[in-house]
Amino acid sequence: MTRFRKPLLLAAVLALILVCFFAPFLWIVSNSFKPQLGIFSDVTPISWRTFLPLDPVAENYRSLFARTNILHALLNTAIVAAGQVALTLLLCSMAAYALTRITFRGAKAVFVLILLTFLLPVEALLVPLYQVVSGLGLSNTLTGIMIPWIASPFGLFLLKQAFEELPRDLEDAARIDGAGHVRIFVSVILPNVKVPLLTLGLVTFLFSWNSFLWPLVIAQSPDAQVIQVAIAQQGSPTQLPNWGETFAGATVATLPLILLFLLLQKYFTQGMAMSGIKG
């Protein structure tokens, strides 16, 4: 597009984007290194002091880890996210293998059954899902937080598409050598879909790490608390918040994802674009 030909206009637009999208992050992170009064006095008038901690203090982080449940919550979140990623990849790839590499009666019916759940808005199922999971005795457990999302229709579709693109010759040679379905799945198909697996793994990790409403209702006990719920409790504006400590919490909760995103941006973006299909 030739619309931004004038370099000055371009620079102005870039600066505006930078300010709108980046400044809030900078404000949060730099204020997490300031004492409460410093945060307030640096807001007016706005200057570079607003966005830079001139005398950085680690006090907010020290009290965050000493006073709150955050370390435990981070550990819980990491376990839930890792478990959810591993099981989602396993179950979705097995199901995708059956639907793309084996001809069997009923395949179409199974596919329609999965396709229909694609349109269901998950938040609408909150109340009955709570009853199912707590009925199984899984409330206040890490298993209860992750288990409803493992059979992911989005994951299945993403992998099914990838599996369909693999040529038949790939497994024919292995079959002539006498390999069964399990061997073909593990040593022929899976090594050829590493990128789709990585993409699905990243998107699943993102959703799991950031999920809030479901953990909020199913796991309220401090033992099973995940990071988003811990942050939400801390940041409520009605209870005279400690700004610096809240900002430190938000920083800690977000940093692992941002780092992962910066490292693997291409796959993240691809995965997000495909997750749009789910809607």
Place this chain on the structure above:
Amino acid sequence: MTAIDAQGTVAAARARRTPRQKRDARVAYAFLAPFLFLLLLFQYVPLAMMAKNAFMDYSLLNPDAAKFVGLLNFSDMLYFDDARESLAATFLFALGVVAIVIPLGFVLALFLDSKLPARGIVRTIIMLPVVTSAVVVATMWNFLLDPSNGLINGVVTAMGLPRQPFLTSPDQALVMIAVMTAWQQVGFAAILFLGGLQGVPKELAEAARIDGATARQVLWNITIPLLSRTTLFVVVIMTVFSLQAFAPAFLMTDGGPQDSTNLIVYHIYKTAFVMQNAGYASALSVLLLVIVLGISLLQMWLLRARWNY
């Protein structure tokens, strides 16, 4: 060949299923079993329960004491104002998000699709809010919008304007959470638009330019019409996403002031888990489900024809 013959052949083929085919079917179902089991347990069972519970009066503390009340929950929805007001706020919120996200996301996608410098940095920066959780974004904006010490009021006063109440004002609260949600989602919309733009054949625009069309004419008469499928798709995604928003109401406004931000999912949450009126919450959930399914089906119907250019 007659129809009877054809049927006979199919039946014969069925009867002649080889041991190999039978074994294959067994393997296929073994591969599918864990996925299908969890899918039935966590999608279809809750769906059936929800349909049943919408006709019940019960609390989550004691679900066994549920009482069948027929259509009472649905008539309550019509009789009392809460459902209508909550839906109105939710739709207004969704409309606000879509109205900001579509034009901004499109312009950003045009920028990302160009050959201009700093594209990489801009793409990274607009994706930061997308990967940040709704909780952190809501927490961040809570403080950005703080009436006395917030950054945005700092900017407002620096421009010589009076301080704004933002989240404590019934007129501004819904607008502010819509702006916040749009801020978070616009990068996602830009990525989706970018995918659409990259599917538009470049020859069309080039041919038009050779014929003397201006850049503006190319944009309005070629690029935008060609992206109508993508645009509809992004509108639907953003609408469905906004209809299910929860964190802003929970973390920033408690649905207020004066219920002006009582988004439907927050209303369902409070009805079921705080007020312990799970039957009514189920009826509200059915309503939300029907609305979202309706929008998705409408989208599929509108996209049924492939508009090829």
